[in-house]
Amino acid sequence: MSLTGKRILLIIGGGIAAYKALDFIRRVRERGASVRPVLTAAGKQFVTPLSVSSLAGMSVHEDLFSLTEEANMGHIELSRAADLVVIAPATADLIAKAANGLANDLASTLLLATDKKVLMAPAMNVRMWLHPATQRNVAQLARDGVLFAGPVDGEMACGEFGPGRMVEPLEIVAAIEKALASSTAISLAGDGPLAGRKIIITSGPTHEPIDPVRYIANRSSGKQGHAIAQAAARAGAQVILVSGPVAIPDPSGVTTHHVETARDMLDAVEAALPADIFIGAAAVADWRVDNAGAQKMKKLTSGAPTLQFTENPDILASVCARTKDRPALVVGFAAETENVIAYAQDKLVRKKCDLVIANDVSPERGVMGGSKNEVHLVSKTGVESWPLLDKDEVARRLVDTIAAHFKKGYGA
Ligand code: C5P
Numbered sequence: 553m554s555l556t557g558k559r560i561l562l563i564i565g566g567g568i569a570a571y572k573a574l575d576f577i578r579r580v581r582e583r584g585a586s587v588r589p590v591l592t593a594a595g596k597q598f599v600t601p602l603s604v605s606s607l608a609g610m611s612v613h614e615d616l617f618s619l620t621e622e623a624n625m626g627h628i629e630l631s632r633a634a635d636l637v638v639i640a641p642a643t644a645d646l647i648a649k650a651a652n653g654l655a656n657d658l659a660s661t662l663l664l665a666t667d668k669k670v671l672m673a674p675a676m677n678v679r680m681w682l683h684p685a686t687q688r689n690v691a692q693l694a695r696d697g698v699l700f701a702g703p704v705d706g707e708m709a710c711g712e713f714g715p716g717r718m719v720e721p722l723e724i725v726a727a728i729e730k731a732l733a734s735s736t737a738i739s740l741a742g743d744g745p746l747a748g749r750k751i752i753i754t755s756g757p758t759h760e761p762i763d764p765v766r767y768i769a770n771r772s773s774g775k776q777g778h779a780i781a782q783a784a785a786r787a788g789a790q791v792i793l794v795s796g797p798v799a800i801p802d803p804s805g806v807t808t809h810h811v812e813t814a815r816d817m818l819d820a821v822e823a824a825l826p827a828d829i830f831i832g833a834a835a836v837a838d839w840r841v842d843n844a845g846a847q848k849m850k851k852l853t854s855g856a857p858t859l860q861f862t863e864n865p866d867i868l869a870s871v872c873a874r875t876k877d878r879p880a881l882v883v884g885f886a887a888e889t890e891n892v893i894a895y896a897q898d899k900l901v902r903k904k905c906d907l908v909i910a911n912d913v914s915p916e917r918g919v920m921g922g923s924k925n926e927v928h929l930v931s932k933t934g935v936e937s938w939p940l941l942d943k944d945e946v947a948r949r950l951v952d953t954i955a956a957h958f959k960k961g962y963g964a
């Protein structure tokens with residue numbers, strides 16, 4: 553999608569990642585969009601108004617009470633004369649202000665006054681990001697319809713490692729394209745349809761070691777499971793995502809636990825229980841290597857080594873089998889390359905779940921690792937087939953379906 557003619561209002565907060573906002577301005581303008589910059593007082597400590605306005609090709613707005621700035625363009629007009637509001641870096645302070653509706657400087661006033669979509673690219677120290685106050689604020693903003701790009705795991709300027717690093721400028725550009733392409737209106741509803749519900753979701757593949765440097769994996773990207781986690785958080789749920797090794801960022805407003813093996817995944821799921829809803833979207837390895845090497849296996853003169861396999865625990869089946877704290881709704885996935893619906897119906901009965909989302913993952917369909925999915929919802933009441941959709945859209949529809957069925961008691 554081209555950004556030609558789009559108008560981006562960019563709020564630059566006060567963090568070391570502000571330097572990336574300069575490159576971001578260039579990337580956006582290269583794509584034909586205009587950038588009207590706003591610099592917070594803290595942002596000014598990291599980048600200068602001169603560099604920002606030179607790159608943006610227009611003057612930078614800094615002050616709520618500036619007579620000259622207000623005379624040129626009042627803050628209400630400024631907040632609305634844009635197609636999208638982007639905050640990069642979005643600091644803990646800006647996020648907290650926006651989540652609570654404060655309006656004591658130009659940036660926070662614009663956020664309260666705007667009727668446009670808002671996209672935040674958070675950047676802060678890992679402890680600040682993981683602090684319950686920030687997570688609460690992010691969850692609130694997600695419920696208010698604010699979109700998030702990142703943060704991602706990485707080394708911080710302060711020397712710590714973990715989630716809190718701002719995504720790269722081109723990833724913010726990609727998020728802008730997505731935000732502008734989607735017609736979903738900003739939800740102004742306070743609480744979403746899953747408010748007050750706790751959901752545990754597994755996503756991605758598992759890695760089963762052969763030795764300390766080799767492993768067995770599968771082609772799952774985690775895109776569908778992560779999209780469901782994001783959609784559930786936006787619908788107001790408290791979301792615990794247990795993710796195998798994936799190359800995509802953690803969804804925002806979600807508590808993500810990273811695991812490697814099926815056994816680690818089961819431990820993390822059990823530790824997160826009880827929950828109202830469990831969704832097993834992970835492509836869990838059915839087997840692990842029983843005779844995995846404690847050291848790297850060496851080439852043998854006698855030929856290739858023989859790997860012995862043993863069965864992994866079935867996470868979905870064991871969640872369904874819990875007696876005291878079985879979630880009220882358990883959803884499984886059935887990724888198959890043939891007899892898709894029949895196998896899903898079998899899984900529904902055998903694993904005792906309430907709903908199975910079946911999809912055809914034959915390589916020619918490009919579902920595994922791709923961005924689209926064509927699913928069939930298999931329950932004891934029948935089969936509902938959806939057309940080929942973006943995985944984000946599948947996630948939104950699934951969350952709506954769950955919320956609706958949950959309301960009246962799924963399968964009741
Ligand atoms: O048995 P199969 O792998 O086809 O079932 C798929 C469903 O079961 C998915 O929801 C997947 O997350 C879950 N599963 C699991 N633990 C396993 C294998 C599959 O939770 N060991």
